[in-house]
Amino acid sequence: MDLKGKKVLVFGSGISGEAAAGLLFCNGADVVLxxxxxxxxxGRIKDEILQEGRSKAPEETHGTVSVxxxxxxxxxxxxLDLTVMSPGVPTDLPIVEKMKAKDIPVWGEIELAYACGKGDVLAITGTNGKTxxxxxxxxxxxxYKESVFVVGNIGNPYTSVVQDTEEDSVIVAEMSSFQLETVHRFRPRVSAILNITPDHLNRHHTMEAYIAAKERIAENQMADDFCVLNYEDEVLREFGEKVGAQVLYFSSRRKLNRGVYLDGKTIICHFDEPVPVCDTDELQILGTHNYENAMAAVAMAYAYGVPINVIRETLKCFAGVEHRIEFVAEKNGVAYYNDSKGTNPDAAIRGIQAMNRPTVLIGGGYDKESSYDEWIRAFGGKVKKLVLIGATREKIAETARRLGFNDIVMADSFEEAFERCVEYAQPGDAVLLSPACASWGMFKNYEERGDKFKQLVEQL
Structure with a gap:
């Protein structure tokens, strides 16, 4: 794409905004962040953009940067010739509506990266399990390959690696609904939607709009592309009938004629014929939700042409990700688990389901206008005490009491919540940080919240 001399607004700073500005600068655009x-x-923002851009492209290709x-x-x-939105900035702001009215193209960081980058994209979205x-x-x-980049909502902006991509590169991208709102020509070679449950309704306002944003991951795919969907998700099963790409399902509950499924404890990859991949006992990640994540990855990799032996050996060695039902330590007979990435009720339900001990649970945080009924119902005798923090604590407490759960403690700070957990947990119990809410208001992100939890555990 020829950006040279184009006046481009990057709306929103942060890691995504600065990476987008850097890519535009490298490609000759006159950037206003x-x-x-x-x-x-x-001054700091501009200097960092210039320094990063100069390290990635020759001077004759550079544009200008202002902040x-x-x-x-x-x-x-x-x-303006173009506006690039950072994912955290709502697209329905009045000033953005004025841009659209003036026919100024409004892209997201993902669309910019795709327009400028090379290689095949394997893109993943869903409410839970993306990371x-x-x-x-x-x-x-x-x-399997040498030139592979893992990018997107996982913390490494797609735009930050574009200058390093080649025609034979593979970009594995985690896509949020915020990022997918602003795609236009973005076309992954293989896409996946893992599941859809209510989330981010404060941004999307309706469930229909949230679902539509997720489904945009496949809107430009064609007959020689693949779209991997969860057969056990009713919304996605219906969506699979409308997708232009070849649809591959995965299922943890039934055998499929084509796709990836769980047969007892064995993950089966069935394209032309059923091929055993591995048993769940051989995996280092636990829980049905993680088996589903593994099956989605298997389907995507196999559809792209990765040999089954490479898939099998990688699955056996994969130890999971930080902040997702992460065992921290056992102190005084109490096991501590960091599930800070449980930022919505459905994700937090999976954290509870993974516990095999009486559990003292830390919940609450920023209000994304979620409903907490199903989360409370999932306690199922496992949760012995619920310690609540943040803006949602009263709302969650009211829901819990209405559903008959009354072992609730309010805390005014994260540190106080942790102290109450240590006080209530007995040898043989677990303490679980799985808040069912975003971290904003108390922490800048879920990683910082999880790191704080682990620090407090280590200090015991």
């Missing part, structure tokens, strides 16, 4: 937070350090903070300068609208599946598939592909 805008952020409404006037307290940011504009604008605070109130949006609406006079800029008459100069585990992306990490596993990334490892499979790295054991």
């Amino acid at each position: 805008y952020d409404g937070n006037e307290k940011l350090d504009a 604008v903070l605070g109130d949006f300068p609406e006079a800029l609208l008459g100069e 585990t599946t992306t990490s596993l598939l990334g490892q499979i592909m790295k054991n």
Whole structure:
């Protein structure tokens, strides 16, 4: 794509915004990075973009970079050729609507990276399991090919690696609904939607809009592409009838004529004929939800042409991802588990299901307008005490009491919540951080929250 001399607005800073600005700068665009937070350090942001860009592309290809903070300068609208939205910035802001009304193209960071990059994209979305599946598939592909990049919502912006991609590269990408809102021509060679349950309704407003955003991962795929879907998800089973790509299902509950399924304890890959991949007893990741993540990765890799022996050996060695039902330590007979990535009720249900001891649970955080009924019902006698923090604590407590669960403790800080857990947990119990809420308001992200939990455990 020829960006040279184009005036491009990057809306929102942070890791994605700065990476997008750097890619545009490398390709000759005149970049304006805008952020409404006037307290940011504009000089630092610009210097980092310039330094990164100069290290990745020759000077003759460079454009220019400026940084604008605070109130949006609406006079800029008459100069723009393109706007690139950072994932955290809502696309229905009044100023963005004005851009659309002026026919200024509004892209996301993913669309920009795809337009400028090379190689095949294997893209994964879903409410839960994205990071585990992306990490596993990334490892499979790295054991198969040399030029592999694992990017996206997993913490490494797609735009940050574009300058390093080649025609034979493979990009394994974790896609959020925020990122998929702004795709136009993005076309993965293999896509996957793992599951869909309510999440981010504060951003998407309706479940229908959230589902539509997820399904956009496959909207440009064609008959020689593949789309991997969870057969046990009713929304996705229906969606599979409309997809332009070849649909491959995975299932943890039934045998499939074509796809990947769990037969007892054995993962079977059935394309032309059923081929055993491995037994779940051979995996280092636990729980049905992780077996589903593994099956999705198997289906994607096999559809792309990876030999089954490479898939099998990678599966056996994969140890999971940080902050997802991560065993931290056992202290004084109590097992501590970090599931900070359980940022919505459905993900947190999976954390509870993985526990095999009486559990003291830390819940609560930022309110994404979720319903907590199913999460509370999943306690099923496992949760002996619920310690609540954050903006959602009263809402969750009210739900719990309505459903007959009354062993609730309120805490004013994360540290206090941890202290209460240590106080209530007995030898043979587990303490589980699986909040069912985002971390915002108390932490900058779920990683920081999980790291704090692990630090507190190690200090015991």
